[in-house]
């Protein structure tokens with residue numbers, strides 16, 4: 563009788579060499595492989611497409627992947643955790659906070675508060691569940707070089723937390739270009755279990771792609787790569803039950819009076835991958851307005867919050 567397939571190395575045809583390549587590319591268990599696409603695996607692990615196709619199919623078969631009942635989906639969705647943002651207004655807008663098994667995108671102009679919300683979430687995810695966290699750590703992909711531990715420290719101390727401990731549970735990687743960003747995302751899977759990660763922040767998800775693919779001729783290639791990257795992030799969110807928080811800078815276009823004044827620079831591709839999309843805009847001083855643009859279960863609504871020295875807060879009564 564054939565050996566039961568319980569690990570990637572049990573798949574027929576996967577020797578030590580291919581097994582190693584797959585693991586190095588971030589496919590650490592059957593689920594991560596089963597949820598991946600042929601081209602993605604072939605490219606990430608430098609193996610032939612035929613081989614990639616075969617191992618993915620084997621992983622799917624071993625896990626009995628295909629249809630599941632709505633009861634299964636319901637059970638899985640019961641595991642969804644929520645990270646509070648510090649503002650009850652914003653939490654309510656988001657249906658209770660930033661949720662796991664989903665990609666939440668905040669887009670807005672420069673200074674709208676996308677990074678600040680990220681810092682706050684990196685702190686809050688570490689709180690106990692009853693205090694609005696998930697008792698877990700955070701991975702921060704710093705694409706724009708704007709991660710500031712001193713600001714995170716200030717936010718942590720503002721909540722009366724041990725800043726040293728908080729900073730020790732945020733794993734930061736500076737991304738230098740879009741390829742680097744993609745590789746880091748693929749490798750995250752290994753760290754998630756090891757470090758009890760429940761939140762992944764990519765700030766911003768689009769800037770490296772914009773910088774690396776300039777000019778009309780490269781647009782299709784850029785979208786294709788960005789597409790694959792977002793797919794990786796969505797898969798990680800689902801497979802590992804983590805929250806993915808991504809930011810995207812858009813230009814405010816005051817010249818547009820009707821329709822969407824913030825045509826996303828990355829095109830609309832993000833829309834197909836982010837589960838929840840929220841548009842942030844500056845108001846007076848530290849006041850910010852958040853609006854749900856697109857979500858399968860959240861109503862389109864607007865709310866107000868503040869960026870204070872202690873972090874994200876509700877407006878004073």
Ligand code: GTP
Nearest residue numbers: 671672673674675676677678679811848869870871
């Ligand atoms: P880009 O990355 O440039 O697209 O902008 P962003 O949306 O990430 O903006 P960010 O989160 O960096 O927000 C910057 C704004 O937050 C500033 O304009 C301030 O209004 C506010 N802010 C930043 N740091 C502090 C701080 O330490 N204290 C207070 N009170 N406000 C801050």
Ligand code: MG
Nearest residue numbers: 676677708765
């Ligand atoms: Mg920023």
